[in-house]
Amino acid sequence: MSKERLNIPDYNTLFTEERFVQQRENKKQFEAPCSAQETAEALAYSKSAEYLEKNFDRKAVVINPHKACQPLGAMMAALGFEKTLPFVHGSQGCNSYFRSHLSRHFKEPTPAVSSSMTEDAAVFGGLSNMVDGLENAVALYKPDMVAVCTTCMAEVIGDDLSAFIGTARQKGAIAQDLPVTFANTPSFIGSHTTGYDAMIKNILSQLYERSGLQAAPGTGEESGEKLNVLLGFEGYTGNFAEIRKILNAFDTKYTLLGDHSGNFDSPATGEYEYYYGGTKLDDVPKAANALGSLVLQKYTLKKTQDFIKGTWKQQVSAMSTPLGVKATDKLLEAISELTGLPVPASLIEERGRVIDAYTDSHPYLHGKRVSLVGDPDLLIGLIGFCLEVGMEPVHILCSNGDVEYNDVKFKEEAEALLASSPFGSEATVYVGKDLWHLRSLLINDPVDLVIGSSHVKFAAKDSNTPLIRVGFPIFDRHHMHRNPTIGYQGALNLLTLIVNTVLEQLDNNNSGFNYDLVR
Numbered sequence: 016m017s018k019e020r021l022n023i024p025d026y027n028t029l030f031t032e033e034r035f036v037q038q039r040e041n042k043k044q045f046e047a048p049c050s051a052q053e054t055a056e057a058l059a060y061s062k063s064a065e066y067l068e069k070n071f072d073r074k075a076v077v078i079n080p081h082k083a084c085q086p087l088g089a090m091m092a093a094l095g096f097e098k099t100l101p102f103v104h105g106s107q108g109c110n111s112y113f114r115s116h117l118s119r120h121f122k123e124p125t126p127a128v129s130s131s132m133t134e135d136a137a138v139f140g141g142l143s144n145m146v147d148g149l150e151n152a153v154a155l156y157k158p159d160m161v162a163v164c165t166t167c168m169a170e171v172i173g174d175d176l177s178a179f180i181g182t183a184r185q186k187g188a189i190a191q192d193l194p195v196t197f198a199n200t201p202s203f204i205g206s207h208t209t210g211y212d213a214m215i216k217n218i219l220s221q222l223y224e225r226s227g228l229q230a231a232p233g234t235g236e237e238s239g240e241k242l243n244v245l246l247g248f249e250g251y252t253g254n255f256a257e258i259r260k261i262l263n264a265f266d267t268k269y270t271l272l273g274d275h276s277g278n279f280d281s282p283a284t285g286e287y288e289y290y291y292g293g294t295k296l297d298d299v300p301k302a303a304n305a306l307g308s309l310v311l312q313k314y315t316l317k318k319t320q321d322f323i324k325g326t327w328k329q330q331v332s333a334m335s336t337p338l339g340v341k342a343t344d345k346l347l348e349a350i351s352e353l354t355g356l357p358v359p360a361s362l363i364e365e366r367g368r369v370i371d372a373y374t375d376s377h378p379y380l381h382g383k384r385v386s387l388v389g390d391p392d393l394l395i396g397l398i399g400f401c402l403e404v405g406m407e408p409v410h411i412l413c414s415n416g417d418v419e420y421n422d423v424k425f426k427e428e429a430e431a432l433l434a435s436s437p438f439g440s441e442a443t444v445y446v447g448k449d450l451w452h453l454r455s456l457l458i459n460d461p462v463d464l465v466i467g468s469s470h471v472k473f474a475a476k477d478s479n480t481p482l483i484r485v486g487f488p489i490f491d492r493h494h495m496h497r498n499p500t501i502g503y504q505g506a507l508n509l510l511t512l513i514v515n516t517v518l519e520q521l522d523n524n525n526s527g528f529n530y531d532l533v534r
Contacts, residue, residue, distance in 0.1 A: 062477075067455040071448075078451035081388055081414040081470060083488075085200035085210030086164045087113040088248055090127055092214035093162035095273035097293040099218075100158035101127040104145060104174065105166025109202075120250060120488040121279040121496055126289045128152045132168055141169055145179040149195070150188035156289055159296060160222075161189075162214060163197035170201035194296070196221040206415035208315040208390055211248040215273050216319040219299055220326070226300035230327040238304035241268040242353055243329075245319065247312025247336075247392065250487030250496055252280040257499035258311075264359040265350055270298050270305065280497065303327040307353040311336060311346075311501070314391040314418045314425055333420070337501045338396030338509060339403050340369055346502070365503045372507055373404055376514040379534070381405035383517065384441075386457060388412045388450070388467030389486040391425040396501075397466060397485070398429060400509060402436040406464075409441050410456045416446035450474050464516065483516050485509070 029035070049057070060066055086103055090113050093101040103110040110129035117125040128151075130136075130144040149161065163176055176197040183189050198213040223230075233239045244258060255276035262269045277292020302308075307330035308323050310316050314335065323329050332349040334342070343366070347358045383406045387397050394413055401408050411433075416425045426444050433439030445452065450470060457465065457478035465475050468486040475482035489495050499505040518534055 061455075062458045064459055067459045070452060070455045078449050079470065079473075080449040081412065081468070082206035082208075082390075083116060084109075084113070084166075084202035084207065085205045085213070086166055086202065087116055088207035088209065088211030089162070089164035089198050089200045089214035090114075090125070091117065091207075091248060091275055092211045092218065092273055093127075093164075094125070094278045095215075095275040095293055096160060096162075096218060096299075097295050098159035098290045099293065099296075100152060100156050100161050100289070102148065102152060102161050102163045103127060103129045103166060104141060104148075104163055104169045104176065104179075105129065105132055106168060107131050109166040109168075116488060117279070119490045121252070122493065123279050123281060124287070126156070126278075128156070132166075137168055137172060140172060141174050142179050142182060145174075145176075146183045146186055146188050149180070149183045153189055153193065158290070160194040160196065160218075162218060163195060164200040164210065164214060165198075166200075167202045170199065170203075194221060194225060206390075208248050208312075208415060212316050212318045215245070215316065216322050219272065219302070219319065220322055222296060222299040223303055223326070228300045228303060230303035230329070232304060232327065232329045233306050234304050238301040239306065241270055241302070241305045242350070243270050243272050243302045243305045243308035243323075245272045245308065245310050245312075245316055247273075247310070247315040248390070248487070249275075249312075250489070251498070251500055252276040253497045253499035254501045254505070257502045257504055260504075261347070261362065261502055262350070264361050265354060265356050266359075267350070267354045267356055270294065270302050272299070272302060272308075303329070305329065307332065309349060309353060310334070312392040313420045314395075317418070317420060335392040335395035337505075338393075339400035339506050340366065340373070340503065341403055342396055342399050343502050343506060362503065369503045369507050369510075372510055376510055377405055379514050379517050379521075382407060383464060384409045384462040386410040386412070386453065386462045386465040386467075386480070388453060388465070388471050391416050391418055393486055395425075395429060395432065398432050398439070398442075400506065402432070402438050404510065404513075405438060406513075407438045407441060408433060409443070409460065409462050410453065411442055411444045412448050412450075412453050412456075413444070413446050414449055416444075454478065464513070466513075481516055481520055483513055485512075 090101040093099050107129050110127060114125040114127050130141055130148040132141045132144050136144050180195050184191055196217050198217045200210040200213055246254060255274055272294055274294050281291040310320055310331060310333040313333035320331050320333060324331055332353055334345060337343050337346040351358055385401055385406050385408055387394055387408055391413055394411060398408055418425050426446050429444045433442045454474035454477055457474055457480050464483055465471060465480045466483045466485050468488055469490040472482050484492055498508050500509055
């Protein structure tokens with residue numbers, strides 16, 4: 016290799032160069048900036064207990080909520096089905112945001128199109144955009160199904176998607192027999208999990224209704240022996256592989272409804288394709304005759320569960336994301352109950368190895384105070400995991416936590432779970448709060464660790480708290496989504512990630528006689 020190397024600075028070093036420093040100084044004459052002293056005083060005040068109280072009293076503004084828009088979730092749902100093209104009825108900018116958000120997390124391209132609504136569509140409606148967009152998209156990308164979701168613009172002006180799609184068929188823009196499902200997903204209410212649920216439910220509903228089949232749970236040569244499994248808004252492609260491993264160990268047939276792992280973990284072969292994997296469209300109607308359905312995000316998939324129970328008349332076993340040993344035990348019990356099969360010996364042996372790992376790491380995790388940030392189902396899983404390894408949850412923040420399941424609110428379940436263990440005695444659950452609230456909490460009531468997505472890093476840095484990246488999105492680390500977090504293997508992965516962060520902090524904060532080689 017040549018000794019001559021290109022020196023290409025990234026933005027971290029580029030903007031420290033004198034020319035950029037001087038450029039920023041010159042701009043200040045037009046900006047009426049605060050002085051360095053005033054900036055320092057404001058920063059110090061933002062870390063005070065007085066500011067904490069004012070921060071939590073604010074009502075008129077939200078600062079960095081830990082949630083994304085509904086259409087982003089609808090897009091992920093659409094990509095869980097074979098040769099399905101997400102179609103965003105709204106502006107190109109909105110579509111780009113959703114695509115880049117998913118692509119930055121999974122480090123994969125996100126195929127999706129837009130009706131490219133602009134100012135004229137906001138005045139006259141988006142019918143022509145929809146008709147032309149569907150015609151062009153089908154001609155170019157040749158999907159077997161199109162899944163349409165809406166942005167704020169389309170929802171505010173009241174575009175009727177059903178009528179628009181019908182007009183597109185009448186005009187011959189799309190074939191009469193092409194499945195085009197849709198979900199209303201305004202970004203000004205709900206979150207990414209709401210949008211995911213709406214799209215999954217509508218895809219299942221439309222494909223089932225188009226088939227003409229009549230639901231008969233537990234019948235049929237193949238479908239009656241199968242189990243339906245729905246993982247929900249799942250940011251870990253590794254969790255799809257893990258649930259397959261578990262179900263294969265049971266030696267049971269199953270259908271994953273909404274399997275986006277292929278699209279977000281595709282191989283590099285030198286040629287790009289638009290569609291990878293996904294639930295086969297023909298398998299969706301047959302799923303109505305399965306033994307039952309296993310749902311791994313009960314708060315996320317509320318509408319979908321209502322459809323499966325009400326229309327398919329099917330038994331549903333629902334839980335939150337199964338993180339840790341106890342939650343995985345519950346998962347295996349649910350599979351055993353639905354299928355009538357015993358828990359395989361291989362999984363019991365795997366459980367024992369994880370318990371052994373828990374024992375090895377317990378001295379370093381016991382009593383560690385931790386803050387948790389995420390979606391409702393993820394947080395229920397993380398709380399349970401922390402309690403069983405002896406960690407103490409303190410601040411639990413859920414921006415989109417105003418949800419319930421079977422008339423039990425997320426906050427109520429979280430508080431009951433915390434109350435079940437002495438390690439949860441100091442915890443407070445914050446629903447509807449944002450990451451600026453979290454910053455005040457971490458500064459004024461410090462913890463040892465904070466667990467959450469990449470968005471949490473700024474509050475973690477301001478409070479000098481180590482961040483353990485778990486959840487969605489993770490932009491600033493690579494390949495973490497490939498490692499499972501559910502099941503016994505997922506419990507071991509979480510344990511390894513957390514305990515090694517603790518050990519690294521011990522190394523960084525100690526020296527001399529306290530610097531131990533073997534821990």
